[in-house]
Amino acid sequence: MGLIRGTSYFIFYNYVKRNIKIGFPFLANAKVRIIGPGTVSIGKGCIVLKNQFKGLTIITFSRNAKVIIGDKCALGGTTIRSFGIVKIGNKAMTAISLIQDSFYMNCDKIGEEIKRRIPPSKNISLGTNVWLGEGSFVMNGSEIGDDSVLSSGSWCYDASYHDYVLIMGNPARSVMPIDKLLRLKGEI
Amino acid sequence: MREFLARMRGSIFIFTCKIARKNVKIARGLRIYKKLKVTGKGSIEIGENCRVCGIKGDSSQYVCLETLSPTAVMRIGNNVSLYAARIAAKYQIVIGDDVLIEEAGIMDTDFHSIARDRGIPLSEKGDKCRVVVGNRVCIGARSSILKGTTIGDDVIVAPGSIVTMSVKSGYMVAGNPAKALAHE
Numbered sequence: 001m002g003l004i005r006g007t008s009y010f011i012f013y014n015y016v017k018r019n020i021k022i023g024f025p026f027l028a029n030a031k032v033r034i035i036g037p038g039t040v041s042i043g044k045g046c047i048v049l050k051n052q053f054k055g056l057t058i059i060t061f062s063r064n065a066k067v068i069i070g071d072k073c074a075l076g077g078t079t080i081r082s083f084g085i086v087k088i089g090n091k092a093m094t095a096i097s098l099i100q101d102s103f104y105m106n107c108d109k110i111g112e113e114i115k116r117r118i119p120p121s122k123n124i125s126l127g128t129n130v131w132l133g134e135g136s137f138v139m140n141g142s143e144i145g146d147d148s149v150l151s152s153g154s155w156c157y158d159a160s161y162h163d164y165v166l167i168m169g170n171p172a173r174s175v176m177p178i179d180k181l182l183r184l185k186g187e188i
Numbered sequence: 189m190r191e192f193l194a195r196m197r198g199s200i201f202i203f204t205c206k207i208a209r210k211n212v213k214i215a216r217g218l219r220i221y222k223k224l225k226v227t228g229k230g231s232i233e234i235g236e237n238c239r240v241c242g243i244k245g246d247s248s249q250y251v252c253l254e255t256l257s258p259t260a261v262m263r264i265g266n267n268v269s270l271y272a273a274r275i276a277a278k279y280q281i282v283i284g285d286d287v288l289i290e291e292a293g294i295m296d297t298d299f300h301s302i303a304r305d306r307g308i309p310l311s312e313k314g315d316k317c318r319v320v321v322g323n324r325v326c327i328g329a330r331s332s333i334l335k336g337t338t339i340g341d342d343v344i345v346a347p348g349s350i351v352t353m354s355v356k357s358g359y360m361v362a363g364n365p366a367k368a369l370a371h372e
Contacts, residue, residue: 033245035244035245057245057246058245059244059245079245079246081244081245098329098330098347098348100329100347103326103328103344103346103347104288104290104326104328105244105271105290105329106241106269106271106288106290107288107326109239109267109269109288110269110286110288110324110326111286111324113324113342114324114326114342114344117342117344117360118326118344137330137347137348139346139347139348153364155348155349155362155363155364157346157362170348170363170364171362171363
């Protein structure tokens with residue numbers, strides 16, 4: 001069932017809309033919405049799961065915006081809103097999370113003085129095999145290394161994190177390398 | 189065309205409020221791009237040239253203004269843009285001019301007591317729970333502003349923050365509970 005729905009999304013987005021590319025085995029168990037003038041590319045073998053029936057939402061707000069998602073990702077109810085470049089590596093797992101590379105999406109009507117003080121939009125890059133927990137926020141300028149885990153409810157902004165660490169908190173900080181954590185728990 | 193439809197929808201909403209609802213007072217120039225829901229018997233005042241929009245890509249969210257008691261007062265200033273904001277007032281909520289609210293919630297009550305029966309909270313009083321938002325404030329997506337907070341002028345509230353304490357003017361706050369990131 002997911003394969004049929006995914007294939008219909010694959011045909012619609014690849015052949016009707018020119019700026020979007022989806023790799024072939026694409027399984028969609030929930031709704032997929034891709035809106036905006038920017039370019040979007042999704043790798044082969046991705047799955048969209050129904051976390052609270054929200055599906056995958058990708059919105060690009062400018063022509064320069066780029067969203068690149070790697071192969072074999074499991075995407076839950078993720079929302080991606082971008083002005084710049086958002087990169088997600090292969091085999092990433094995401095639950096209901098918000099990836100947003102600017103503070104405000106509709107700030108063209110507000111005054112000039114406060115507009116100058118709002119932090120500018122920055123690119124986001126997530127490594128391979130990253131796990132984003134439920135209700136997590138990834139804001140502008142955050143870089144997460146390979147194999148890392150972002151805990152649920154955490155909020156990271158303008159910081160880079162090493163490979164294979166556990167990241168927690170609002171605002172987020174890297175708590176411990178996962179090697180050490182597993183040794184403390186006695187799992188290795 | 190979209191602008192024209194929004195202005196038409198706004199003027200129709202103002203006209204129906206003048207006839208059917210005496211407690212809702214809206215000044216000129218309201219533009220409704222997506223659904224606006226107003227409920228309750230308290231008094232609601234909206235200033236000039238306000239914009240009511242939804243969030244792009246999520247059709248299930250819309251602007252909701254709710255008053256929970258007949259004595260509740262909600263006052264929204266001029267040139268305010270509301271993007272899928274949810275505001276619930278039981279006592280008093282005052283929002284200033286040139287404010288941007290994106291997908292956030294503002295409420296001045298906890299709705300339930302923390303006692304076992306989860307009844308009406310008896311310790312809440314009108315002047316303590318009042319929420320005041322100053323001029324030129326930006327409030328980000330998925331953040332919420334709780335009872336008894338006063339936000340000054342020119343404040344930036346980052347997305348995903350929970351504001352529980354008062355914020356002085358000129359600060360940028362983020363986190364849960366919200367703390368100052370930078371000050372000019």
